[in-house]
Amino acid sequence: MTTLWRHARVTTMDGPAAWPGLDDGAIVSEGATIRWVGALAALPASVRAGVTDERDLGGACVTPGLVDCHTHLVYGGERANEFELRLSGATYESIAKAGGGIRSTVAATRAASDEALYAAAARRARELIAEGVTTLEIKSGYGLAAEHEARCLRVARRIGATLPVDVRTTFLGAHALPPEFEGRADDYVDAVCAMLPALHAEGLVDAVDAFCERIAFAAAQTRRVFEAARALGLPVKLHAEQLSDQRGTELACEFGALSCDHLEHLSAEGVAAMARSGTVAVLLPGAFYFLRETKLPPVQALRDAGVPIAVATDHNPGTSPVLSPLLMLSMACTLFRLTPQEALAGMTAHAARALGLADRGALRPGARADFVAWDVAHPHELAYRIGGNPRRLTVRAGAVVEDP
Ligand code: DI6
Ligand code: FE
Numbered sequence: 001m002t003t004l005w006r007h008a009r010v011t012t013m014d015g016p017a018a019w020p021g022l023d024d025g026a027i028v029s030e031g032a033t034i035r036w037v038g039a040l041a042a043l044p045a046s047v048r049a050g051v052t053d054e055r056d057l058g059g060a061c062v063t064p065g066l067v068d069c070h071t072h073l074v075y076g077g078e079r080a081n082e083f084e085l086r087l088s089g090a091t092y093e094s095i096a097k098a099g100g101g102i103r104s105t106v107a108a109t110r111a112a113s114d115e116a117l118y119a120a121a122a123r124r125a126r127e128l129i130a131e132g133v134t135t136l137e138i139k140s141g142y143g144l145a146a147e148h149e150a151r152c153l154r155v156a157r158r159i160g161a162t163l164p165v166d167v168r169t170t171f172l173g174a175h176a177l178p179p180e181f182e183g184r185a186d187d188y189v190d191a192v193c194a195m196l197p198a199l200h201a202e203g204l205v206d207a208v209d210a211f212c213e214r215i216a217f218a219a220a221q222t223r224r225v226f227e228a229a230r231a232l233g234l235p236v237k238l239h240a241e242q243l244s245d246q247r248g249t250e251l252a253c254e255f256g257a258l259s260c261d262h263l264e265h266l267s268a269e270g271v272a273a274m275a276r277s278g279t280v281a282v283l284l285p286g287a288f289y290f291l292r293e294t295k296l297p298p299v300q301a302l303r304d305a306g307v308p309i310a311v312a313t314d315h316n317p318g319t320s321p322v323l324s325p326l327l328m329l330s331m332a333c334t335l336f337r338l339t340p341q342e343a344l345a346g347m348t349a350h351a352a353r354a355l356g357l358a359d360r361g362a363l364r365p366g367a368r369a370d371f372v373a374w375d376v377a378h379p380h381e382l383a384y385r386i387g388g389n390p391r392r393l394t395v396r397a398g399a400v401v402e403d404p
Contacts, residue, residue, distance in 0.1 A: 065134025
């Protein structure tokens with residue numbers, strides 16, 4: 001099927017000049033792929049001749065499908081109790097040290113059945129899809145034992161197989177120290193490295209991540225996880241410099257990391273390392289907001305160095321219980337002073353790059369026909385609104401997505 005999608009303002013996100021986009025724009029999709037995109041008046045007769053189906057988008061704004069490149073969507077339970085504790089003065093780090101935090105979610109995740117994990121994660125994924133997400137990264141990291149990490153990654157794959165969204169999975173075995181390894185972090189890192197080959201052989205791992213932080217893993221331990229990833233040819237990412245500067249970014253860049261994420265405490269050396277290795281900076285305003293952080297990521301230094309900036313929900317029960325990608329566009333602007341265009345690039349073109357996906361995130365010939373038609377007059381409205389969902393229609397791999 002070759003479809004002409006016409007009567008739209010098309011924002012391709014294919015380079016900085018593509019803003020706000022083409023009035024009277026049109027897209028021709030051939031199967032799952034974009035064949036042509038441009039102003040309708042410029043549609044070549046040869047392309048027009050092949051069109052078998054036409055859809056009028058009613059003047060909507062069209063953008064690439066959103067890519068949420070950092071989520072922890074699969075877990076049991078929730079942590080509203082900790083939210084309340086923090087409001088009365090406890091800190092995220094003190095709660096973690098007292099055995100709450102990630103560990104409490106690990107206990108709830110281990111206790112949950114596969115079905116319960118799937119049902120909860122699918123409910124969350126539907127919320128993201130409803131706001132225009134067509135590609136979603138899901139990390140493990142709440143199982144922290146081979147069997148439970150595998151269960152979580154299988155649930156993540158099942159989300160991709162059953163819902164209209166492409167799922168990329170990331171193994172985050174080095175997220176926290178599970179209680180059975182208390183006082184033996186190095187032994188647990190050995191265990192994490194030992195889990196990876198079987199998970200990879202089962203096709204469950206697209207990338208490997210770690211949490212390099214005082215309350216999690218040291219740089220030397222992170223290095224060992226990355227070496228295990230490299231031995232299998234898997235790309236790496238890192239939760240880096242979120243609460244303190246551990247120089248995790250420089251380490252990740254040594255391994256050619258796809259992305260370093262959070263980055264509130266990133267140093268000038270870290271910025272330079274990212275620029276050299278072409279690593280994407282993934283900013284997570286939901287976690288910054290929810291933890292009431294005050295140290296801002298060095299956005300201007302990242303810009304000046306030409307580091308691509310992505311934006312994601314970081315959905316997780318402890319620090320970012322966020323299911324609204326559009327709200328993250330808004331917060332990226334209000335909290336981090338991104339422009340609406342930068343924020344949208346952060347959830348399309350740059351997010352795709354943070355996942356190592358060259359076939360999406362921008363609307364251009366040869367790319368996947370993943371796009372969203374929004375009831376807005378200008379794409380900057382996507383970052384301006386707080387609440388309200390202007391999505392009219394999602395097209396994924398060339399076909400209209402039915403509400404899941
Ligand atoms: N950084 C975060 O913000 C989340 N994980 C991480 O490495 C927090 C996860 C949690 O608190 O459950
Ligand atoms: Fe995270």
